[in-house]
């Protein structure tokens with residue numbers, strides 16, 4: 425593992441130089457990798473592994489998603505199967521159903537986890553909250569995770585562009601004595617940039633916090649607050665949306681991504697720099713209690729409980745869609761649709 429200094433803290437990480445694709449392919453050459461579920465991570469991971477030359481099959485129940493798998497080039501009876509058939513054929517079972525659906529399918533999966541196989545997750549959820557999920561793997565299988573730190577959609581897009589999304593990996597159970605190599609080889613195979621090590625508990629607590637926090641929940645909250653204040657003070661939707669979202673995603677975040685926050689600041693006016701340097705701390709102080717509340721709720725298992733309860737209801741998709749629609753139909757995001765339609769590259 426490469427020792428890298430992350431802001432003063434040394435960590436050991438796995439890079440693609442040290443564990444090249446050929447080594448991963450060689451290590452997994454006798455495995456049948458069965459990707460169970462073809463939602464968001466399923467397509468990203470399975471297509472990347474297929475293009476990387478791994479022996480991959482997909483297990484998906486019949487329906488719209490199955491048809492999508494066919495359109496993506498998976499061949500029924502050869503590389504695409506009903507879930508149980510794929511579970512039987514697979515030696516590494518990638519359990520990529522939604523976390524709530526994993527509970528329902530677990531008894532079936534367990535039946536096919538014979539000695540020597542491996543159970544692969546992309547989240548620490550099922551195993552960490554085993555009291556709530558009932559997911560307790562048998563002792564004679566390897567159990568590990570590779571968790572891409574981003575959407576399966578980006579995992580695939582970045583792979584196609586020759587980039588890599590970073591992933592964490594963790595070993596929960598090493599029955600074969602090769603679990604670690606198996607996990608790392610899988611991590612390279614799905615198209616990770618670099619891999620950093622964690623454990624199941626830390627993966628799930630950080631991930632649930634991140635997506636509820638800055639990555640998804642907090643960002644929408646802070647957008648909505650600023651947009652509302654601008655609108656209440658007589659600014660037009662165009663002005664409010666551009667000053668809240670469009671400028672951030674189109675101009676400023678790419679600069680942050682490229683070279684960090686100070687680089688983005690340095691490429692803005694000294695007027696903006698003065699103001700941002702004065703105001704970031706009050707924003708930190710105002711939101712920190714909410715982040716603490718969030719982390720404590722994750723730690724107490726409440727967020728897992730809510731997610732399981734709500735996403736196990738038979739109409740959970742419709743319910744989620746209703747709430748997404750509410751966002752989509754808010755003035756801010758309708759303004760966003762109009763703004764995006766005016767981007768020159770869209771014409």
Ligand SMILES: NC(=O)C1=CN([C@@H]2O[C@H](COP(=O)(O)OP(=O)(O)OC[C@H]3O[C@@H](n4cnc5c(N)ncnc54)[C@H](O)[C@@H]3O)[C@@H](O)[C@H]2O)C=CC1
Pocket residue numbers: 461462463464465466484485489519520521522523525528529546547549571572573574575576577
């Ligand atoms: N969505 C993402 O990009 C990310 C997801 N993850 C993790 O990856 C795993 C998979 O997540 P997603 O790809 O979002 O899953 P998803 O919500 O897109 O669902 C995946 C599949 O589950 C199938 N499914 C749902 N209920 C079923 C049932 N009762 N029986 C059989 N099949 C059923 C659906 O047909 C779909 O193909 C989860 O552990 C998630 O936390 C991790 C990182 C990012």
Ligand SMILES: CC(=O)[C@](C)(O)C(=O)O
Pocket residue numbers: 572573574575576631635639
């Ligand atoms: C994309 C990702 O990593 C998330 C936000 O944690 C998720 O989809 O669960």
Ligand SMILES: [Mg+2]
Pocket residue numbers: 572573574631635
């Ligand atoms: Mg995540």
Ligand SMILES: [Mg+2]
Pocket residue numbers: 631632635
């Ligand atoms: Mg997540």
